Amino acid sequence: MKKNVHVVGAIIENDKHEFFCALRNPNMVLANYLEFPGGKIEDGESPEQALTREILEEFNCSIQVGKKVEDTIHEYEKFIVRLETYKASIIKGEPVVLEHAEIRWVPRNQLLDLNFAPADIPAINKLLAEGK
Numbered sequence: 001m002k003k004n005v006h007v008v009g010a011i012i013e014n015d016k017h018e019f020f021c022a023l024r025n026p027n028m029v030l031a032n033y034l035e036f037p038g039g040k041i042e043d044g045e046s047p048e049q050a051l052t053r054e055i056l057e058e059f060n061c062s063i064q065v066g067k068k069v070e071d072t073i074h075e076y077e078k079f080i081v082r083l084e085t086y087k088a089s090i091i092k093g094e095p096v097v098l099e100h101a102e103i104r105w106v107p108r109n110q111l112l113d114l115n116f117a118p119a120d121i122p123a124i125n126k127l128l129a130e131g132k
């Protein structure tokens, strides 16, 4: 049976209307895909707590979590992910690359052209619809 993972991702927009995207490392699962920063929810955590912890651990900055954007289940070849995405804003610090290959700030109209993890596409479609 495929493993299930429950993951949260932050949708962070800067004042130039670009979105915070992180490029996964070649040695990570889903190597070289872009993703919204975040990670797995641990036992006993709320999605908001998990997201705040992950962004601090992986990018050394503090966020405030806002409204939920999307809640999707996507079946990959080896596992099934439930990805919940939330709007968020950085309230302390500047993101630093600690575990990813790089950080990119991407304008809304370029999101769909990039190599995003397939589970993220419904959230991206919501962002595109919002921008119309």
Ligand SMILES: Nc1nc2c([nH]c(=O)n2[C@H]2C[C@H](O)[C@@H](COP(=O)(O)OP(=O)(O)OP(=O)(O)O)O2)c(=O)[nH]1
Binding pocket: 005, 007, 008, 009, 029, 030, 034, 035, 036, 037, 038, 039, 040, 041, 054, 081, 083, 117, 118, 119, 120
């Ligand atoms: N963070 C994040 N993960 C995503 C997205 N889309 C997507 O399919 N995923 C997948 C990639 C991974 O298989 C999984 C997240 O796991 P991870 O390994 O990055 O999370 P983690 O930081 O908790 O990792 P670990 O401690 O278990 O190593 O969800 C997304 O937008 N953001």
